[in-house]
Amino acid sequence: MAADTLARRLRDIVGAGHVLSEPDLREPYEGDWSGRFRGAARAVVRPADTAQVTAVVAACAEHGAPIVPQGGNTGLVGAGVPRGGEVLLSLRRLDAVGDVDAATAQVDAGAGATLAALQSAAAAAGLDAGIDFGARDSATVGGLTAADAGGRRALRHGTMRARVAGLEAVLADGRAIDRRTGVLKDNAGYDLPALLVGSEGTLGVITAVRVQLVPRLPERVVALVGLGDVEEAADLLARLRRDAPSLECADFFLDDGLQLVLDHLRLPAPLEPRAPVYVIVELAGRGDVTEELADALGEAHAVVGIDGTDRDRLWRLRESHTEAIAAAGVAHKLDVGVPLDRLAGFLDAVRETVEEAGARAVLFGHLGDGNVHVNVLGAEGDDVDEAVLRLVAERGGTISAEHGVGVAKARWLSLTRSEAEIAAMRAIKRALDPQNILNPGAVLA
Numbered sequence: 001m002a003a004d005t006l007a008r009r010l011r012d013i014v015g016a017g018h019v020l021s022e023p024d025l026r027e028p029y030e031g032d033w034s035g036r037f038r039g040a041a042r043a044v045v046r047p048a049d050t051a052q053v054t055a056v057v058a059a060c061a062e063h064g065a066p067i068v069p070q071g072g073n074t075g076l077v078g079a080g081v082p083r084g085g086e087v088l089l090s091l092r093r094l095d096a097v098g099d100v101d102a103a104t105a106q107v108d109a110g111a112g113a114t115l116a117a118l119q120s121a122a123a124a125a126g127l128d129a130g131i132d133f134g135a136r137d138s139a140t141v142g143g144l145t146a147a148d149a150g151g152r153r154a155l156r157h158g159t160m161r162a163r164v165a166g167l168e169a170v171l172a173d174g175r176a177i178d179r180r181t182g183v184l185k186d187n188a189g190y191d192l193p194a195l196l197v198g199s200e201g202t203l204g205v206i207t208a209v210r211v212q213l214v215p216r217l218p219e220r221v222v223a224l225v226g227l228g229d230v231e232e233a234a235d236l237l238a239r240l241r242r243d244a245p246s247l248e249c250a251d252f253f254l255d256d257g258l259q260l261v262l263d264h265l266r267l268p269a270p271l272e273p274r275a276p277v278y279v280i281v282e283l284a285g286r287g288d289v290t291e292e293l294a295d296a297l298g299e300a301h302a303v304v305g306i307d308g309t310d311r312d313r314l315w316r317l318r319e320s321h322t323e324a325i326a327a328a329g330v331a332h333k334l335d336v337g338v339p340l341d342r343l344a345g346f347l348d349a350v351r352e353t354v355e356e357a358g359a360r361a362v363l364f365g366h367l368g369d370g371n372v373h374v375n376v377l378g379a380e381g382d383d384v385d386e387a388v389l390r391l392v393a394e395r396g397g398t399i400s401a402e403h404g405v406g407v408a409k410a411r412w413l414s415l416t417r418s419e420a421e422i423a424a425m426r427a428i429k430r431a432l433d434p435q436n437i438l439n440p441g442a443v444l445a
């Protein structure tokens with residue numbers, strides 16, 4: 001009875017065509033990209049604007065019906081797909097991107113606008129979004145904010161948190177809050193937008209974000225550098241930080257990961273002789289940056305990409321890791337962070353631990369951020385996940401760097417967050433969502 005009443009309410013709010021109840025219509029929203037997380041939704045609801053989101057959340061709150069918010073469904077920790085029985089709230093129709101405000105270099109983007117759309121709007125105004133990663137055509141501004149996404153350019157511009165000048169969100173009781181004033185200094189009370197960034201849909205449903213853009217740096221150069229080991233990679237990074245003020249990205253991968261990508265894409269090796277470790281570096285500036293790169297690299301064993309096609313060709317080797325791994329199997333994805341001086345020992349320990357468990361580790365990530373994407377293929381159960389996360393904790397790292405905790409890692413939050421921190425998180429969650437209807441099971445187990 002109650003279920004029917006809720007369904008009717010939802011249809012009245014968003015229109016019958018935007019409440020998907022049939023299994024085949026719900027299906028594309030119910031599973032994640034990696035194939036690891038899937039659950040049946042009570043219904044998929046597709047509101048058109050913030051007013052409809054407030055009404056949907058209020059109706060769900062009245063019925064005590066749990067909600068899983070979803071953007072472009074590119075997440076990797078199961079935070080944006082149902083666990084079973086929740087209302088799946090798709091924000092994709094909130095995809096408007098406003099006019100860029102030139103004075104502040106800020107733009108209002110709906111939660112459902114893709115990263116690519118945000119990047120185009122910025123470029124059209126002679127600016128740059130300051131954030132980029134492989135899933136740019138599907139990942140949405142709301143999802144980026146809810147996860148505090150990072151990507152390759154976080155080294156220079158910070159994670160999504162640094163791009164959020166304000167946001168609008170709907171709280172668990174259906175009331176909206178809007179802090180998109182464009183006023184830089186605003187310390188009147190608690191910073192609620194800051195609390196929502198990285199909350200993974202557990203404290204509110206983000207409906208729009210005022211994004212801080214950055215100057216466009218049109219002159220770019222990329223180098224793929226082959227190195228003898230991870231210590232050499234860390235030395236290179238230190239040199240770049242000192243000598244290359246235009247440094248924008250410094251990602252890394254290893255030779256077995258490169259081989260997987262080359263096999264998958266049927267490409268020849270980019271660099272001969274091959275090296276155990278590769279660092280892909282990008283510099284960006286207003287004027288020519290090739291000399292700055294050449295000076296910083298010195299005699300390094302490297303291939304350089306100057307025009308757009310060559311740069312993209314080199315980046316493809318790094319960005320295609322996810323796709324090549326997916327073609328090899330359903331991976332356990334552990335996006336972790338470790339202090340740079342412990343990175344080499346960490347990678348060795350992970351490899352040993354994963355191989356002892358009879359599985360295979362593919363290791364790559366964002367060197368400049370100490371952010372490693374541990375991908376485990378062929379693991380039985382979750383023991384190896386826990387073993388890897390313990391290695392992270394022993395080294396003072398974090399179990400989640402840029403993908404979020406989601407449901408995948410919620411049970412291990414205490415490995416790198418103290419009892420006091422988790423108690424504070426639970427208190428905030430209880431205060432803002434007393435019925436626990438917003439993305440239950442994500443972040444806090």
Ligand code: 2HG
Pocket residue numbers: 133134151319321322333334365373374375
């Ligand atoms: C990347 O850096 C993404 O390519 C995905 O964060 C990482 O697939 C992964 O584990």
Ligand code: ZN
Pocket residue numbers: 151152365366373402
């Ligand atoms: Zn990444």
